[in-house]
Amino acid sequence: MNELWEDMGPQLWPAFWVTSQLTFWSAIGSLIWGTILAAMRVSPVPVMRSFGTAYVNIVRNTPLTLIVLFAAIGLYQNLGLTFSSTIKTNNFWLAVLAFIVYTSTFVCETLRSGFNTVPLGQAEAARSLGLSFTQVFGIIVLPQALRATIGPMGSVLIALTKNTTIASVIGVAEAAALMKTEIESFADQLLVIFAVIAVGFMIITLSEGAVFGWLAKRWAVKR
Numbered sequence: 001m002n003e004l005w006e007d008m009g010p011q012l013w014p015a016f017w018v019t020s021q022l023t024f025w026s027a028i029g030s031l032i033w034g035t036i037l038a039a040m041r042v043s044p045v046p047v048m049r050s051f052g053t054a055y056v057n058i059v060r061n062t063p064l065t066l067i068v069l070f071a072a073i074g075l076y077q078n079l080g081l082t083f084s085s086t087i088k089t090n091n092f093w094l095a096v097l098a099f100i101v102y103t104s105t106f107v108c109e110t111l112r113s114g115f116n117t118v119p120l121g122q123a124e125a126a127r128s129l130g131l132s133f134t135q136v137f138g139i140i141v142l143p144q145a146l147r148a149t150i151g152p153m154g155s156v157l158i159a160l161t162k163n164t165t166i167a168s169v170i171g172v173a174e175a176a177a178l179m180k181t182e183i184e185s186f187a188d189q190l191l192v193i194f195a196v197i198a199v200g201f202m203i204i205t206l207s208e209g210a211v212f213g214w215l216a217k218r219w220a221v222k223r
Contacts, residue, residue, distance in 0.1 A: 004186045008178070008196065015178040016200050022092070022164040022174060023204075026099035027157055033100055034107025039137055041112060052108070060105035064098070064166055071098040072170040088173070095167035103160050110152045114145030147219045154212025158205045175200060 040052030059067070071094040075081040083093035118141050126136045165176035179197045183190060 004182070004189050004192065008182050008186075008193070011178055012196070012200065015173060015175045016204070018092070018172065018174040019161070019164050019201075020204065022095060022099065022167055022172070023157070023161045025096045026103060026160055026164070029096065029100035030103040030107050030156075030160070034104035035111060035142070037104055037108035038111040038115070039142075041108065042115060042137070044133055056105045056108055059102060060109075062102075064102050064163055065169060067102050068095060068098040068166050068170060071095070071101075088171075091170050091172050092167075095164075095170060095172050099160060099163065099167075103156065103163070106156045106159070107153070110149050110156055111142075111145050113152070114149035115141055117148040118144045150212055150219060151216040154209055154216070157208050157212065161205055161208065162201065 037052050037055060040048040041056070043049055043052070072091065075097075076090065076094055081094075082090055084090045122140055123136050126140050131139070164174055167174055168177035168180060171177070175197055179193055182193045186193065
């Protein structure tokens, strides 16, 4: 046990810090791209609606592992897409890109459910005043939908946090990669390693759930 902790202990914080960074940047990108997709799906332009629908249906039904591998092999090795001259940093951002591509579809659908909470009369009244679709969406519909979906967005973020473990398949040194390394060195203490990593993820996800639960109560739309 002492040998395990001496080897694993100093690496725990750096590994979970990478996990936290993956979650943070992927969440920001997913919120932006997911909002754009949601706008496309309710757009009056048929081409945009078709693209948004096809993107969401295809990507969310594709295994995340395949998307991560496509980012590493297809975009990097075959197409030469690079974010950094350092392989470690480049793999990190490729993983972030893959998570954004995937998670944004769930953000989109969560927002679309929030659109249904906005009374139709508000949008119609805004259009009758001469506001464009973009103005109605950005000023009237989106702010209310965001407030109505804070709780579900927390669930999407928790799922994203757990999905970051897949980044280990392309060599990103996050918590799951550390777990695999430690299992190879200390296979006889498998349960202990699993427990330590599980507790780390529980701390992160329970904290996220508590924060979003508080925000949902604080900013809930009163009707």
